Amino acid sequence: MKTYRKHLITALSALTLGTAALGAHAQTTDQAAPPARHGMQHQKPTPEQRAAFRAKRIARLHDELKITPAQENAWNAFVASMQPQARRQHDRAAWANLTAPERMAKMIDMQKQRTAALEQRQASLNTFYSVLSADQKKTFDEKAARFGHGHGHGHGMRHG
Structure with missing residues (x-):
C-alpha cells in the first residue's frame, strides 16, 4: 500500500511540474516581441517608386x-517590350461560380x-541582340542572367 501511494504521489508531482512548465513556456512565448528589423518596417514600394527604380x-x-x-x-x-504589363483583377465571385473544367479552360x-x-x-530581344557588338553581347548576357529574379512576380530586368 505504501508503494502504491509513493508511486501515485510521484506521478502527480511529475504531472503538476509538467503542467506548470508548459504554462510558463506558453506565457513567455506569447509575450515575446517579434524580432526587430533593424528599426525599419519593410513596406512595398509604390508604383512610382518601382517606375523610378526601373528607369x-x-x-x-x-x-x-x-x-x-x-x-x-x-x-x-x-x-518598351520589357515594361511590366498591367495586372488584371479577376472577379473571385465569378471564378467561384465556374465549374472545374471551365476554370481550367480559363487558366489555359x-x-x-x-x-x-x-x-x-x-x-x-532577338532584334535588339542582333545589333549588339560582341562586347555588348557579353555585357548584356551577364546582365540578362539576372533578369526576372528577385521579389514578387515582376517582369523584366532585376538587380541590374
Missing part, C-alpha cells in the same frame, strides 16, 4: 552597354496570353 536600372544598362545612335531604335523597342487561355506576350518580348 534607373534601364539607364544604367544603357550606359553599361554603350548603346550607339544606330542601336537606339532597337534599344527603345526592347525596353490566360497561359496562352502570357505565352504570346513572352513571344513578343523574345522577338524584340
Whole structure:
C-alpha cells in the first residue's frame, strides 16, 4: 500500500511540474516581441517608386552597354517590350461560380496570353541582340542572367 501511494504521489508531482512548465513556456512565448528589423518596417514600394527604380536600372544598362545612335531604335523597342504589363483583377465571385473544367479552360487561355506576350518580348530581344557588338553581347548576357529574379512576380530586368 505504501508503494502504491509513493508511486501515485510521484506521478502527480511529475504531472503538476509538467503542467506548470508548459504554462510558463506558453506565457513567455506569447509575450515575446517579434524580432526587430533593424528599426525599419519593410513596406512595398509604390508604383512610382518601382517606375523610378526601373528607369534607373534601364539607364544604367544603357550606359553599361554603350548603346550607339544606330542601336537606339532597337534599344527603345526592347525596353518598351520589357515594361511590366498591367495586372488584371479577376472577379473571385465569378471564378467561384465556374465549374472545374471551365476554370481550367480559363487558366489555359490566360497561359496562352502570357505565352504570346513572352513571344513578343523574345522577338524584340532577338532584334535588339542582333545589333549588339560582341562586347555588348557579353555585357548584356551577364546582365540578362539576372533578369526576372528577385521579389514578387515582376517582369523584366532585376538587380541590374
